[in-house]
Amino acid sequence: MSEPRVLVLDDDPRPRLDRLTGRAQVAYVDEAALAERLPTADVLLVWNFLSDAVRDAWPGPGARPRWVHTASAGVDRLLSSPELAASETVVTNARGVFDQPIAEYVAGLVLALAKDFRGTWELQRQRRWRHRETFRLGGTRAVVVGSGPIGRAIGRTLKALGVTVTLVGRTERPGDPEFDTVRAIGSLPGLLPEADWVVCVAPLTEESVGLFDHRAFGLMRPDAHFINVGRGQHVVEDDLMDALLAHRLAGAALDVFAQEPLPSDSRLWDVPNLLISPHMSGDTVGWRNDLADQFCDNFDRWVADEPLFNVVDKSLGYVPTGSG
């Protein structure tokens, strides 16, 4: 067997793929050259996971990569290509790499909101000493929408901080060893009024687009907070902005946006009780190496003709819980 041809949709910095030396023909392409090179590749590594180029470049019937790996947890951009979604090409993702970093990030956001850190550092900038009372996290209640490994890691971390956590997934799953009954997404309207914290970390699917709109925010309490580390399209941003400006919601933190980078003229930047971060919740030092290593691990399986891990169920839009 000749060396498999691995095509990398490029991004700066490039992945460390030393482990593939002598075992694969690795080529790097930019978005413009992708369409031309794709039909000759055996494997596509979507290293620039913020690109929509695969959707535009995916070849019609005929030659195409048999395996596509994306260096992201979300596969919504990839599966926006109906041809790729319908093909026999196996899609794998970066499930696992981001679990603990994102859980830490969300715990930090929850504590920052409870303790009003931004207010404190705004006062520091003004050299003003103003004591305030803050909120105690212990004893509050969180609803985490997304019951995959990242949602579970978030839930576990919040529980360790004394928060009562309800996980919400696509379907109801009773008897979860850590979270009792994982609730179905249809139960969300009944859960929102009880929540102090609502965290969105769901995969983006047709069902979850626009899940957090004026109805959802209207069901939340005025002293509750909303956090999105899923995808920008989960949130109707204007509805969130309205709820925050009208104080029908105490505060929110967004790490993801419908348009990224968030345009500098977006009105979101200025909403007083909204914390904005630039899609970085999972990106801790070394993350790129972790992502490259994970691809190489799966490549080892591929050349050995063993089943790949993190195989996405393309009809669901994510790796089902319990699969390898």
Added chain:
Amino acid sequence: MSEPRVLVLDDDPRPRLDRLTGRAQVAYVDEAALAERLPTADVLLVWNFLSDAVRDAWPGPGARPRWVHTASAGVDRLLSSPELAASETVVTNARGVFDQPIAEYVAGLVLALAKDFRGTWELQRQRRWRHRETFRLGGTRAVVVGSGPIGRAIGRTLKALGVTVTLVGRTERPGDPEFDTVRAIGSLPGLLPEADWVVCVAPLTEESVGLFDHRAFGLMRPDAHFINVGRGQHVVEDDLMDALLAHRLAGAALDVFAQEPLPSDSRLWDVPNLLISPHMSGDTVGWRNDLADQFCDNFDRWVADEPLFNVVDKSLGYVPTGSG
């Protein structure tokens, strides 16, 4: 027995002492009137725990309150009166009320430093999208100086976030059920070079004044962070400022200061990698009621002639671990 005379060193808002109605003669005094009223009181409640008035007003030999309760965890201000320290008056404190709130606050600060939240919100103010890599908390190491209930709660919370925690107390205590060996303060120089996080929550005593000086900061790693929620006098502020400005320390957060409120012309406000908050780490909504309730609980014991809880060992300067 006539109703005991309870004198309250006043602060705004006053404590809720409804439970004492009909059981005590409660009188409120300001700092100026304290000296005159003190000799006629049976019990002194130091509600304004930031005041130094007790030291100045404490009566010489003769009549004096037999019990002083301070609505704070630290008793350094009270015991700065040598006459009170040497007297037979029982001193009790607010041990317990602040444990969980301060633990949450410190966990929030650690996460805010690891994830550079202040940098993110400074960029938000400038409407700038700038992705950065942040630090992962799991797998890092913390040294918590202070092994009382607040230090233990901090240690427990950081452990739950995946941090390896070493507690440091006055003396070595092997076999701690949660923290293995609690190390003696004399071991600190050997522990500092290993720490990613150094948290000070010690009681302020003669031994701990100025504990964190240029020598201590010199032993810490340039990528380490320092957090003080103990007392401002634990830290030589100029030495910390020098270490931060020279990048011999990655960052710090101070909730307490040698002079409070921190004067508006202090140079500390502007140190770029220093987070400043106005002595509020333990003050969550309802804290004043918790403090008043705790005093009333101890008052119930006092009138029943039962042993008080949270009795301060005045030679140590805190309530010894294991005491009621």
